[in-house]
Amino acid sequence: MDLFRAHVLVCCGTGCTSSNSTKILEQFEQQIPAQGLDKEVKVVHTGCFGLCAQGPIVVIYPEGVMYYRVTPEDVAEIVSEHLLKGRYVERLMAPKTDKTSESSSANDSNFFKKQLRVALRNCGNINPENIDEYIANDGYQALGKILTEKRDPMDIINEIKASGLRGRGGGGFPTGTKWEFAAKVENDTKYVCCNADEGDPGAFMDRSILEGDPHSVIEAMTIAGYCIGAHQGYVYIRAEYPIAVKRLQIAISQAKEYGLLGENIFDSGFSFDLDIRLGAGAFVCGEETALMRSIEGKRGNPTPRPPFPAVKGLFGKPTILNNVETYANIPVILNKGAEWFASVGTERSKGTKVFALGGKVNNVGLVEIPMGTTVREIVFDIGGGIPNGKAFKAVQTGGPSGGCIPASLLDTPIDYDNLVAAGSMMGSGGMIVMDEDTCMVDIAKFFLEFTVDESCGKCAPCRIGTKRMYELLTKITDGTGTLEDIDALEEVALSLKNGSLCALGQTAANPILSTLKHFRDEYVEHVVDKKCRCHVCKGLTEYYIDPEICKKCSLCAKKCPVNAITGEVGKVAYSIDTTKCIKCGACIENCKFKAVKKR
Amino acid sequence: MGKQKMTPEEMSAKLDEVLSKFKGQGQKALMATLQQAQEIYGYLPLPVQRKVADALDVSVAEVYGVISFYSFFSLKPKGENAISVCLGTACYVKGSQALLDKIESELGIKSGDVTKDGKFSISACRCVGACGLAPVIMVGDDVYGRLTPDEIPGIIAKYKEA
Numbered sequence: 001m002d003l004f005r006a007h008v009l010v011c012c013g014t015g016c017t018s019s020n021s022t023k024i025l026e027q028f029e030q031q032i033p034a035q036g037l038d039k040e041v042k043v044v045h046t047g048c049f050g051l052c053a054q055g056p057i058v059v060i061y062p063e064g065v066m067y068y069r070v071t072p073e074d075v076a077e078i079v080s081e082h083l084l085k086g087r088y089v090e091r092l093m094a095p096k097t098d099k100t101s102e103s104s105s106a107n108d109s110n111f112f113k114k115q116l117r118v119a120l121r122n123c124g125n126i127n128p129e130n131i132d133e134y135i136a137n138d139g140y141q142a143l144g145k146i147l148t149e150k151r152d153p154m155d156i157i158n159e160i161k162a163s164g165l166r167g168r169g170g171g172g173f174p175t176g177t178k179w180e181f182a183a184k185v186e187n188d189t190k191y192v193c194c195n196a197d198e199g200d201p202g203a204f205m206d207r208s209i210l211e212g213d214p215h216s217v218i219e220a221m222t223i224a225g226y227c228i229g230a231h232q233g234y235v236y237i238r239a240e241y242p243i244a245v246k247r248l249q250i251a252i253s254q255a256k257e258y259g260l261l262g263e264n265i266f267d268s269g270f271s272f273d274l275d276i277r278l279g280a281g282a283f284v285c286g287e288e289t290a291l292m293r294s295i296e297g298k299r300g301n302p303t304p305r306p307p308f309p310a311v312k313g314l315f316g317k318p319t320i321l322n323n324v325e326t327y328a329n330i331p332v333i334l335n336k337g338a339e340w341f342a343s344v345g346t347e348r349s350k351g352t353k354v355f356a357l358g359g360k361v362n363n364v365g366l367v368e369i370p371m372g373t374t375v376r377e378i379v380f381d382i383g384g385g386i387p388n389g390k391a392f393k394a395v396q397t398g399g400p401s402g403g404c405i406p407a408s409l410l411d412t413p414i415d416y417d418n419l420v421a422a423g424s425m426m427g428s429g430g431m432i433v434m435d436e437d438t439c440m441v442d443i444a445k446f447f448l449e450f451t452v453d454e455s456c457g458k459c460a461p462c463r464i465g466t467k468r469m470y471e472l473l474t475k476i477t478d479g480t481g482t483l484e485d486i487d488a489l490e491e492v493a494l495s496l497k498n499g500s501l502c503a504l505g506q507t508a509a510n511p512i513l514s515t516l517k518h519f520r521d522e523y524v525e526h527v528v529d530k531k532c533r534c535h536v537c538k539g540l541t542e543y544y545i546d547p548e549i550c551k552k553c554s555l556c557a558k559k560c561p562v563n564a565i566t567g568e569v570g571k572v573a574y575s576i577d578t579t580k581c582i583k584c585g586a587c588i589e590n591c592k593f594k595a596v597k598k599r
Numbered sequence: 600m601g602k603q604k605m606t607p608e609e610m611s612a613k614l615d616e617v618l619s620k621f622k623g624q625g626q627k628a629l630m631a632t633l634q635q636a637q638e639i640y641g642y643l644p645l646p647v648q649r650k651v652a653d654a655l656d657v658s659v660a661e662v663y664g665v666i667s668f669y670s671f672f673s674l675k676p677k678g679e680n681a682i683s684v685c686l687g688t689a690c691y692v693k694g695s696q697a698l699l700d701k702i703e704s705e706l707g708i709k710s711g712d713v714t715k716d717g718k719f720s721i722s723a724c725r726c727v728g729a730c731g732l733a734p735v736i737m738v739g740d741d742v743y744g745r746l747t748p749d750e751i752p753g754i755i756a757k758y759k760e761a
């Protein structure tokens with residue numbers, strides 16, 4: 001193999017690709033040979049580094065210098081300065097501030113310091129489209145060892161059990177136990193499935209793993225197949241993830257070429273094949289029984305359990321389903337041992353968890369922390385705090401099935417049980433930070449709109465209940481709600497919890513219940529004082545012009561689509577006729593003196 | 600999803616190619632067939648549904664049932680430039696609703712509709728996976744991130760000329 005004195009890593013994760021990193025890659029690939037450096041410097045495209053908000057990101061080793069917000073035009077300078085002359089391009093080394101967040105204290109050393117990358121170990125380090133790089137980083141070692149030693153499947157399952165690994169898709173069910181159930185059912189045909197549906201809007205953990213390290217999932221699914229006695233696997237992945245699908249396809253065909261997938265793997269007599277099935281945008285298909293119906297080509301309606309998939313799953317055969325991140329942990333557990341894995345984390349939650357940190361936080365991106373890290377550490381140390389000097393209000397985890405954690409619980413160590421106790425849940429890893437400008441009633445309504453859309457309609461409590469709660473929330477945010485409506489919300493929530501067939505319905509009320517628990521005063525304000533303190537709910541917000549600040553320029557009046565603003569240029573301060581105003585916001589946007597305000 | 604337009608004959612030939620690949624495979628191949636058919640036509644009109652049903656030996660009702668269940672499948676054609684505004688949580692919290700409002704008022708149509716000249720259509724989607732760039736919109740396959748409403752007219756203008 002050639003020895004290179006430097007490696008240029010270009011992030012080709014979704015975030016960076018969206019901001020043009022493929023052009024940057026092309027530029028490096030042209031300019032490095034053009035400068036005669038192609039024998040010395042190697043260009044590698046990788047998966048997500050985690051600091052997506054500062055992308056496109058380029059990292060140069062051995063120095064480990066990270067460049068932010070690189071443009072294709074910057075490449076020539078990086079090549080001639082850094083790679084040829086050894087001088088860093090300082091102007092690209094400081095994290096950029098944003099027009100959406102004026103102050104950024106993005107500090108990359110803090111961002112990475114508190115993280116521990118297990119599931120993401122290869123993301124941003126290797127080229128996901130080259131199996132050799134995965135193999136060079138201990139890839140397929142666990143599988144190879146198992147198959148060449150013909151290790152007893154029960155022995156492997158026991159090791160997974162001992163590691164304490166719990167499902168990362170939301171429920172937190174012990175993975176080893178799940179495998180054990182399926183292993184013990186007698187059947188010639190069994191299936192191994194991977195849930196890459198990633199339904200939580202605003203989360204991109206699973207996508208990043210598949211885009212950055214697809215082989216780890218393939219290796220783990222093959223091991224799972226060996227453990228339970230399955231010879232066919234399916235990865236169910238969202239059609240909205242084209243890059244992940246493509247990289248997974250490449251990885252599968254490379255694995256087949258190397259004999260790591262297919263017939264008689266490692267000459268062990270064990271065969272396992274893997275296929276991809278694309279989802280088509282239905283959140284409920286993340287639920288395990290619905291997902292299996294969808295792979296069968298049917299409408300994704302959940303079916304009652306029991307029978308559990310371990311007994312009767314895909315095509316009526318014993319099946320296990322695990323989340324992408326759950327699988328990504330398996331090879332590491334087997335390489336480093338269950339004991340090592342169990343040494344990380346808390347009493348009942350072992351290992352690490354990946355979160356997609358988003359919303360009102362400086363360092364938006366992908367983070368992986370040891371279980372037991374506090375919410376405060378994630379938001380303020382890793383996340384760099386709230387932009388624009390605003391106050392923290394809450395973080396939301398668990399997506400549409402989850403809830404929020406208020407400032408008073410910032411020191412909660414994150415694990416499955418603590419998050420449930422706080423009125424939220426681990427979920428699959430979406431973590432959205434909200435600041436003082438985020439209206440909690442509006443957020444609850446936002447999630448309910450989502451579940452109304454996504455309820456499959458099979459059972460009445462969910463179909464009707466979500467709709468009813470959405471209507472009540474609409475009333476409250478419109479300003480026509482009453483205190484009785486708040487009580488009614490709680491009542492409907494309860495019947496949904498008890499009467500729904502699947503977890504979508506059972507958990508649909510969580511965003512309401514948790515905001516009611518921690519932010520009841522905001523609900524009461526909406527119905528009693530007819531006030532939305534964040535000026536988010538249009539029905540409760542009034543636009544007005546401060547006559548003291550108004551420079552009588554008439555710009556707002558010109559921009560108002562309904563002629564609600566009157567005044568006289570240079571003479572009479574402008575004012576808004578609230579009976580005409582449709583609250584479009586055009587006047588605020590256009591007033592150069594910030595004279596237009598909301599109340 | 601190329602930008603160049605195919606003639607109806609070309610589309611029909613392409614569809615036949617796809618159908619011959621899946622012929623007789625029954626329900627389990629339905630999703631994949633529909634996904635590839637939609638890639639050709641941009642949506643799934645009734646004649647296409649009929650051909651798919653025939654090829655796979657399933658009923659048209661079954662095909663329609665699946666199409667109507669999954670939001671990825673569309674029964675209506677989209678505009679030449681399909682604008683899709685991300686209303687995933689990360690984007691919503693960062694103000695993507697205001698982007699949608701602005702696009703609607705700029706184009707004079709509502710989410711779900713197509714402009715009269717067929718140039719634009721608007722839809723809302725849930726997370727395109729570029730949450731790090733929130734708030735995000737997509738025009739066709741192009742992603743625009745870290746947007747504020749006042750940047751919308753400029754983006755639309757780019758596609759008006761094209």
Ligand SMILES: Cc1cc2nc3c(=O)[nH]c(=O)nc-3n(C[C@H](O)[C@H](O)[C@H](O)COP(=O)(O)O)c2cc1C
Nearest residue numbers: 167168169195198199286287288322323326503504
């Ligand atoms: C409505 C609904 C949506 C779900 N969406 C997902 C998802 O997007 N990804 C996922 O891994 N699990 C999802 N789950 C959880 C799965 O049903 C299942 O528990 C999980 O994939 C099992 O894998 P694990 O044990 O490795 O977590 C969802 C569950 C429900 C009820």
Ligand code: SF4
Nearest residue numbers: 456458459462502505
């Ligand atoms: S709870 Fe809702 S999503 Fe689940 S089966 Fe019932 S209607 Fe469908």
Ligand code: SF4
Nearest residue numbers: 560581582584585587
């Ligand atoms: S918010 Fe819109 S409608 Fe109301 S006064 Fe301002 S510009 Fe006119």
Ligand code: FES
Nearest residue numbers: 013015016048052
């Ligand atoms: S996509 Fe490049 S850092 Fe996340």
Ligand code: FES
Nearest residue numbers: 685687690727730
């Ligand atoms: S929430 Fe908009 S891209 Fe993820």
